[in-house]
Amino acid sequence: MFTGFFYKLKEIRVPVSLREYLTLLEAVEKGLANYSVEDFYYLARSALVKDERHLDKFDRVFSEHFKGVIDLTEGMDEVEKTEIPEEWLHKLAEKFLSDEEKAEIEALGGWEKLMETLKQRLEEQKGRHQGGNKWIGTAGTSPFGAYGYNPEGVRIGQDKSRHRRAVKVWDKREFKNLDDSVEIGTRNIKVALRRLRKWARTGAADELDLPGTITSTARQGWLDVQMRPERHNAVKILMLFDVGGSMDDHIKVCEELFSAVKTEFKHLEYYYFHNCPYEGLWKDNARRWNEQVSTWDVINTYGADYKLVIVGDATMSPYEITYPGGAVEYWNAEAGAVWMQRLLDHFDHAAWINPQPENWWRHHQSIQIMHKLMAGRMFPLSLDGLDRMTGELNR
């Protein structure tokens, strides 16, 4: 009945199973959908989607699949859609722009920044303009103007929207920010990191072991109280953070990651480095030149049972990794790759978290080199990426 819809959901990776599909059919058969599209939407959502992260994807598929039906039955209340849907723009951008161009445009700043700049430009600009790549006009690469190719573009002077269509509940896409590839906050990170827990009982025996007491009492014939140590998280983490330079763009999300990690693990050690770890690491950025710790000392201090997590964008000149003396700030006698290898040889469980979006990685040679060095254990800084990382570290 809705098999096509079901398979589309599967395709876009909403975890649906046959059981849920049958539940939906059963519900429809019992007349729960009331023969209205809206009720059917609510019912299908409730039966098929089990996590708010997938609600947005579901809305998109629903809108796409049932478009014809809805247009026929209740496409009456047309609502002006005031902006071009974001994914439509992305698609367009993918078609026409290279990734470098996209990165450049993104670098102009987010939406708000764009509006601000726009205001400025409008004030600066006097008179009509066409072509070029700064002023507002038509068919240029400036983010402002109509029919342009900027993914964050703002439409001006296009007297009506080219996309008049009904906005139904699923088209509003109110669950957009719940998609796990979008928003990340301290609390979410903590939840993702919980997977890394490794419970162990060590230390003083100060908890009553009830089952133990019962067994032992039964065996002995008198009350034989058994104690055991309290359970706690025994996982040990060593984190290396890349700071400065290109990492400044990712500072907020890294702060969140750091504060989440700091409260989540008892055995957590952290050091900073710049671009690529070399012979020295430091704990305090203000005194990084005076208080460097030798990387050898770090390797020798923390046992192989520590899990190594490196956070960095790995975006640099390839020479900084592969050649002695490649470091940007000082002369390094041995190449970054050598130091990376030493770290990886010592710490069996290691992962690299990269705040750059995953689909850009292949465009940076340095990221590819690092990816290879890490033997593929590089993960994006998204909830999904952290999940994969904890899985990898737990293996």
Add this chain to the structure above:
Amino acid sequence: MKFKGTENYVATEDLMVAVNAAITLQRPLLVKGEPGTGKTVLAEEIAKSLGKKLITWSIKSTTRAQQGLYEYDAVSRLRDSQLGDERVHDIGNYIVKGKLWEAFEADGEAPVLLIDEIDKADIEFPNDLLQELDRMEFFVYETQQTVKATNRPIVIITSNNEKELPDAFLRRCFFHYIRFPDADTMAEIIEVHYPGIQKRLVAEALNLFYDMRDVSGLKKKPSTSELLDWLKLLMAEDLPPEALRAKDAKTAVPPMHGALLKNEQDVHLFERLAFMARREGR
């Protein structure tokens, strides 16, 4: 048997569809949402509107699935055996019924069973309850008896998203995510709780409230339950609506903000913003 919200609870269309689907198909309903959006209250209201008994099982981090079924009180049996009590010969005397058992055995109409904050428990907890919730029966090893639900209870499960729930468990549930209500629904909710509250006061309070939620950097955004508490305070103090509107002056930190901001850092953030606003005003 249809749930349509109650005079105390404003249910949105999608929530009603989800609840009715869960009731009709006799599957558990999993409810998630921001804290304070009325997840727990939902179960109470369903019970009230359908005229059923509510059994609440609040989950803690130490709760095990077995505790919901039954517990074998070995310690008191041991004590009784040492004192030579006659009760000791019947093991049934030491079986303590759990909430699930209670719900299965309820006479007459099936009750509403609320499993509150299931994510607090251990990661394996939901898996341990799969069969029991699916077939609504379980086996007591100590007495070799099978407990089966006479009427399948309506099961409402709430989660605050602290842990991922296992897929096998999710597959058996209906799911609803309570979104934060929009301004209209919010006005409706307030009308239900404090009928006749001065219209202008509510309008001003709501404006202020949504402004506050928009301030970035808050550790915990104020939610519905906090808004209701705040309004109660405002009414008790009999504040005029104008007091809320004086946004630019010294009072940029709203009156009675203690009910809305539960975090010292958030209050500080607001005081700093107020200070900055004052300087700009000069």
